[in-house]
Amino acid sequence: MTIFSDIHFGENPWDSWGPQQDLKTKGLMRVLLNVEDPDYVVINGDLITGENTFRENSTALIDAIVQPLNEMKVAFSSTSGNHDTHVNVTREEEILRENSASPFSYTRLSPPGVGGSGGPGNYWVPVFEKETDATPALVLWFFDSRGGVYRDGTHMPDWVDPSVAEWIAVETRTMDVVWGSPESRSAVAFVHIPPHAIQDVQDKLNSTTNPGLNADKLGRGSTQASDDPASSGKDSAFWHALNGNVKNLRAVISGHDHGNEWCAREPTYDVIFCFNKHSGYGGYSGQGWGRGARSLLFRSAVPGDGIETYIILEDGTTRARVVLDEEY
Incomplete structure (x- = not known):
């Protein structure tokens, strides 16, 4: 699996x-x-720099984004980022355009009533080891952390809406009824803005255990509900529901903070969290940060087997290689 993030198409269209x-x-x-040559691709948020787009052609940028994926004929999904909603573009418009522009897109809109105001990108995708299997070996979960600006110019909350928590509980119960025990299934979750619980992890990083660029200090605006101290914890319902209901959750992966690319364990639930790699030539960057993607190599469908992951840069070099398993 290859994960692109923060590709930021559409900046400065006037020159x-x-x-x-x-x-x-x-x-x-x-x-x-x-x-x-991945079997699956994820674009983990900020597909478009919405504040730079024009109303008449903003969603046409999606056609350009999916072109390389269509050429490879590779299945993919996307999450929405805080720059994907602004006065001239909405998440829903981007998702619908993506579905129409590519037969390989598995991105979906949330069920009615799930995601709150402006957060329509909550869904899951089952991955089967063999076409003849009746149950999936892996479930990919995608969550909408919102953020950005509504069409009227007011700011959108930048956390996963609490309505998603009950949806997670209902969906996992249904999966267990239809597919049986979750002990034989793995899960990986993607959400653009990191959960607020990750903020406290950064000060405890070890460069050997947690290799990779660590250039963005987590704080105001860098994690969910961190713009306003009074909002702290507003993503808690989502975070508790995700970790409390999704069994064998092998990793939670975010983008948003372009200068970070490390993995670490979140101590409250002992779940592994990883940052993506800033992929786009749009969006902010820093000296020596480079651009690339995060890759995940699943050793097998067995939940206890490790996932090898690393950052690959545009020139093909790799770094920050670790194995995500029970010992990590």
């Missing part, structure tokens, strides 16, 4: 710089798709 960055990002995607 030549912006379209040139989009071409570079498509080039990066093509290079890494050819090198990694």
Whole structure:
């Protein structure tokens, strides 16, 4: 699996710089798709820099984003990021355009009543080891952490809405009824803005156990519900429901903070959290950060087996390679 994040198409469309960055990002995607040859791809948020787009052509950027994926004929899903909603574009419009622009997209809209105001991107995708299997070996969960600006110019909450918590509980109970015991299934979760619980992990990182770029200090605006101290903990219902209901949750993966690419265990639930790698030529960056993707290599469908993961840069070099297992 290859995970792109923060590709930020559509910046500065009024001059030549912006379209040139989009071409570079498509080039990066093509290079890494050819090198990694993944079975599945995830774009983990901030597909478009919505504040730079024009109303008449904002969703057309999705066509350019999915072009490399269509060329490879690879299945993929996306999450929505805080830049994917602004006065000239909404998440729902992007998702519908993605579905129409690619037969390989597994991105879906939330069921009615799930996701709160402005958060329609909550869904899951079953992954089967063999086409003839009746039950999946892996379930990929995708959550909408919202953020951004509504069409009227007001700011959207930047945390997964509490309505998602009950949906997780209902969905997992239904899975158990239909598919049987969850002990034989694994899960991986994707959400663009990191859960607030991850903020306290950064000060305890070990460069050997937790290798990778660590250049973005987590704080105001960098995790869910962190813009306002009074909002702290508003993603707790989601975080508790995810960890309390989804068995064999092998990793939670986020983007948003372009300067981070490490993995670590969150102590409250002992779940492994990983940052993606900033993939786009749009969006902020820093000296020496580079651009690339995170790859996940599943050793088998057995929940207890490790997942090898690493950061791969545009030039093909890799770093921050670790194995996510019970001993990590």
